[in-house]
Amino acid sequence: VQLVESGGGSVEAGGSLRLSCSVSGLTFVDYAMGWFRQAPGKEREGVAVINWSGDYTYYTVSVKGRFTMSRDNAKNTVYLQMNSLKPEDTAMYYCAAARNFDDLKRYSSTYAPFGYWGRGTQVTVSS
Numbered sequence: 001v002q003l004v005e006s007g008g009g010s011v012e013a014g015g016s017l018r019l020s021c022s023v024s025g026l027t028f029v030d031y032a033m034g035w036f037r038q039a040p041g042k043e044r045e046g047v048a049v050i051n052w053s054g055d056y057t058y059y060t061v062s063v064k065g066r067f068t069m070s071r072d073n074a075k076n077t078v079y080l081q082m083n084s085l086k087p088e089d090t091a092m093y094y095c096a097a098a099r100n101f102d103d104l105k106r107y108s109s110t111y112a113p114f115g116y117w118g119r120g121t122q123v124t125v126s127s
Contacts, residue, residue: 001025001117005094008121011085015125019080021095021118028076029053031116034104035069037091037123044094048080049104058105063089068116085125092120 021033032051034120040042048069049058057069066085069080078095098104099115 003097003118004094005095005118005121008093008123010124010126013086013125013127016048016081016083017085017123018091019047019082019095019121019123023076023078023095023097026097028115029073031097031099032101032104033069033071033078034096034098035078035092035106036096036107037089037102038094038120039091043083043109044107046104046107047093050078051101054103064108075098079083082123085123087127090123090125092122094118094120097101108119115120 002024011017026102029052034049036044037047047060047063048073050069054071058070066083070079095118097116103113
C-alpha cells in the first residue's frame with residue numbers, strides 16, 4: 001500500500017494551495033480518507049475526513065470554511081484545497097486511509113486504529 005502526498009509549498013498568508021494524495025495497493029472505494037498535519041513541537045492533528053463516496057466530509061473547526069476535501073475514485077486520489085491560508089496552517093500534511101470514517105474523525109495521539117499513512121508534504125505559510 002502506498003499513499004503519496006504532493007502539492008505542498010511556501011505561500012504568503014491569504015494564499016492557496018491544493019494538496020493531492022495518490023493511493024495504490026488497496027481498493028480505494030473501500031476506504032475513508034483523512035488529511036492530518038503536524039507542526040514542529042506539536043502533536044499530529046486531524047484536519048479533514050471524507051467518506052468512501054465523497055458525499056460526506058468532516059473538518060476540524062480551525063479550517064472549516066477555508067479548506068475543502070474531495071476525492072476522485074476513478075483516479076484513486078484525494079485532494080485538499082486550502083484557501084485563505086494562515087501562518088498557523090504551517091505544518092507537514094499527511095494523508096491516511098481507514099475503512100472506518102469515524103476512526104479517522106476520532107484520531108488522536110492515543111487513538112489511531114489504522115495504519116496506512118503517506119510520508120507527508122510540507123506547507124509553509126509566511127505572514
